[in-house]
Amino acid sequence: MRAAMVVEYEKFVVASTNFDTDMAKRIEALQTLHTKLSAYNKPAFLAGYFNEGNLESDFFKKVKEDWNLLSADKSTENGGKQRRLDFIVSLKDHGVTVTQADVMEYLTGADVATASSHYPLFCDFTGLK
Template sequence: MRNSGKIIFAVMLLVSMLPLTSCGKSEAPGLSSGGVGGNEGGTSEEYKYPKPSQSAIRLMTYNSYYCRGNTGTPAVSQTNTENFARVIKTLDADIVAIQELDKGALNRNKRDLLQEIADATGIDYQVVFAPAADYMGGKIGPGVLVKRSLGVKSTKTVELPGDEGRMLVVVETEGFVFLGTHLDQNDEARRQSATIINDVSNGYRKPVFLAGDLNDSHRWSGGGAAFPVLTNEFAIKSSTEGTLPGQPNETIDYILFDDNGQPSAVNFLETGVVKKLNFNGKVEDLDTVSDHFPVYLDIELK
């Protein structure tokens, strides 16, 4: 028939316009289905992000933005702290790296922000704060909250280079080591920090996870500044589907994994960047809680 060629071409054109799904090598475990679909702004069974098994351990990284709220008029308040803590509680993180924390700052009522976040969750977390730089008579830096039930063996902090003081928080549990950090915006400082982090990881004979705001991206030109060094030891295991509100394709918050010669010690389950969350039946956007979204990775220890 004379029109058969046109029909075939039209069908081929339509197929080429359909959304494509990735079929190549995955950077990370399976993406959670908990954040797909749902009745936005209303009640829904979606956006709950339940743990995939009773034995799952949820690792997380979340930049607090000093709990000022990302509303266009940032302000320190107890309400903003409670809103941030509510996200951690609802996601039931077993261990979470948190960035942009203050302790003892005169202009912030000398609060201990990490402890206040822990208290607001109502979860029995051990608090590990790393004072990285002076600020208004107090300190600022990253920290880690870890459930005591994980069996914390030791904690320490390691100084990292930067135009502003930077630190690495090291938490060793019975089954793995968790590193939390917030790398500097200076490219060379991030490269040097990556070397130090690799050396710290190599000092353990168990799996090591690195979580934090790395101020770096594997998608940047040349693979970023830190990633070409970090990936000598670590692999990306968290979702990279954009971690900054208003910048859908930008990812600088990661959870990386170094197996330290024990590739079969960990079973990877699910990961996600949480942009909406179901709080007791009501789905809310998280873009006003902080200027970063929380990133989680669910694992099982074998």
């Protein structure tokens, strides 16, 4: 795995990563993150650049086994490409529900198109106990 940043809060844990371009390495990293985040025994979220947009790929078949796709079903790249490469997912075993999700193409006071080649994502949730 390249690297992941993990932050634990009282009611949940969040990890952020940038998956490898190599499919086998992405799958291996996903399995490692699943093991590590499951050990917290609380709702776990994974967000980042998944480096894959094909939801029928071997990588996403693995994602869908243990994770719920939470982020909005919209392109996350700016600059003309219309690919969805950035995602927010949660482990399935904790009953978290999304109340709102979107890709932030505009933010007051910020030029998100210049800040990055990918737009920021957000999700609001219920079910955190």
